[in-house]
Amino acid sequence: MDENILSYLKFDEKGLICAVVQDMEGKVLMVGYMNREAIEKTLKTGKMHYWSRSRKKLWLKGETSGNYQFVNEIYIDCDGDAILFKVNQKGGACHKGYYSCFFRKYKDGKIEIVEKKIFDPEKVYKNGSEI
Amino acid sequence: MDENILSYLKFDEKGLICAVVQDMEGKVLMVGYMNREAIEKTLKTGKMHYWSRSRKKLWLKGETSGNYQFVNEIYIDCDGDAILFKVNQKGGACHKGYYSCFFRKYKDGKIEIVEKKIFDPEKVYKNGSEI
Numbered sequence: 281m282d283e284n285i286l287s288y289l290k291f292d293e294k295g296l297i298c299a300v301v302q303d304m305e306g307k308v309l310m311v312g313y314m315n316r317e318a319i320e321k322t323l324k325t326g327k328m329h330y331w332s333r334s335r336k337k338l339w340l341k342g343e344t345s346g347n348y349q350f351v352n353e354i355y356i357d358c359d360g361d362a363i364l365f366k367v368n369q370k371g372g373a374c375h376k377g378y379y380s381c382f383f384r385k386y387k388d389g390k391i392e393i394v395e396k397k398i399f400d401p402e403k404v405y406k407n408g409s410e411i
Numbered sequence: 412m413d414e415n416i417l418s419y420l421k422f423d424e425k426g427l428i429c430a431v432v433q434d435m436e437g438k439v440l441m442v443g444y445m446n447r448e449a450i451e452k453t454l455k456t457g458k459m460h461y462w463s464r465s466r467k468k469l470w471l472k473g474e475t476s477g478n479y480q481f482v483n484e485i486y487i488d489c490d491g492d493a494i495l496f497k498v499n500q501k502g503g504a505c506h507k508g509y510y511s512c513f514f515r516k517y518k519d520g521k522i523e524i525v526e527k528k529i530f531d532p533e534k535v536y537k538n539g540s541e542i
Contacts (some may be wrong), residue, residue, distance in 0.1 A: 285517050298429055298442055306437015308486075311493035353514035355439075356522065357497050358505050362442040364513045376488050377470055382486035384496045391487065 285323070286316060290360045296331055297375050301349060301373070307374035309349070310381040312341075314363070328367060339385045345404045347371035377401045416454070417447060421491045424535045427462055430503070432480060435498070440480070440504035441512040443472075457482050457497060476535045478502035508532045 285395035291297050296313040304308055312330040313321070317338055321329040325340075326348035332339045342348030374381040376397075383395040416542040422428050433442060443461040447451070448469055452460040456471075459480035463470045473479030484497040505512040507528075514526040 284520050284522070286538050287519075288515075288522060290531040300431050300439055300442060302433075302437070306433070308431055308433060308439070311431060311488065335435075346530060355525075356515045356517060357442065357512040358509070358514070359505045359512070362441050362512070376489045378489070380489040381490075383420070383489070384487045385485060386419075386485040389415050391415070391419060394486075 285354075285356070286319065286358075288356050288360050289319070291316065292361070296333075299328075299330070300362065300364045301328065301367055302364070304352060304366055307369070307380055307381055308368055309379070313350065320357065322365075326366060331403075343400075345371065345375075347373065347399075347404075348361060349373065374397045375401055377404075377407065378389050416485075417450065419487050419491050420450070420494065420538075421494070422447065427464075430447055430459075430461070431493065431495045432459065432498055433495070435483060435497055437489065438511055439497070439513055440510070442501055449470075450494075453482060453496075458497060472504075473501065476506075478504065478535075480504065481535050490519070503529045506536060508535075 289297050296316045299312045299314050301309045305370040310348055313333055315331040318331050328341045328351060330339045330341060348370045349367040350369055351365055355364040372379045374383060378395045379398050383393055385392050385394045421471045426446045430443045430445045432440045437453050444464055446462040451459040459470060459472045459482060461470045480498040481541045482496055482498055486495040508530050509526045510529055514524055516523050516525045525532050
């Protein structure tokens with residue numbers, strides 16, 4: 281574990297930083313929040329970890345679903361208050377069964393679902409929620 | 412102005428929502444924050460507007476630099492607490508002179524600048540900061 285990256289990051293008053301996650305083709309999969317421990321565990325394991333603001337606990341993405349995100353590249357923004365991960369997504373990123381959490385498109389005053397479900401969240405998350 | 416989109420969005424306790432902005436090739440340009448007015452003005456004008464948390468004011472991206480972001484597509488995430496804009500970026504998005512704010516890559520314990528500056532921020536922002 282290299283300490284270096286933490287010194288470049290600005291965590292907010294809750295100790296969190298905004299993480300944008302996209303796949304290697306550039307599709308944005310999700311936005312999550314990370315605390316220092318989530319950053320450290322992500323670097324150590326190569327799998328995305330987040331801080332769940334709803335469940336108030338550290339969260340390994342895929343711990344319930346098996347839909348892990350394997351880190352390939354990491355970028356830090358100019359202000360150090362956002363971090364970008366390029367990953368290989370196993371299965372789908374979205375707890376609603378889609379590949380990306382951004383499966384709803386807004387156009388001309390309407391919301392349209394533009395992806396197909398790739399798994400059944402009822403089956404995948406039957407033992408617990410993972411949001 | 413269609414009211415519809417606002418009903419899908421969850422603003423935080425400060426009245427803000429996280430906006431991820433990427434170009435049409437999938438490169439993530441920046442993360443910004445928007446309040447209701449920023450969303451409305453963005454939809455009305457087709458140019459990205461943000462709420463500047465540092466200057467505490469509404470901000471038309473490009474108002475100082477001319478580096479406007481023209482909106483092409485809008486996506487909302489599953490929880491409605493993040494919004495993704497696909498844009499055409501005029502010039503560079505970053506106030507430090509780079510095309511993307513994510514011009515720093517972290518690898519093997521080191522931070523490396525992986526883009527070339529495409530404009531001189533001293534000249535472009537001489538009449539005021541735009542962050």
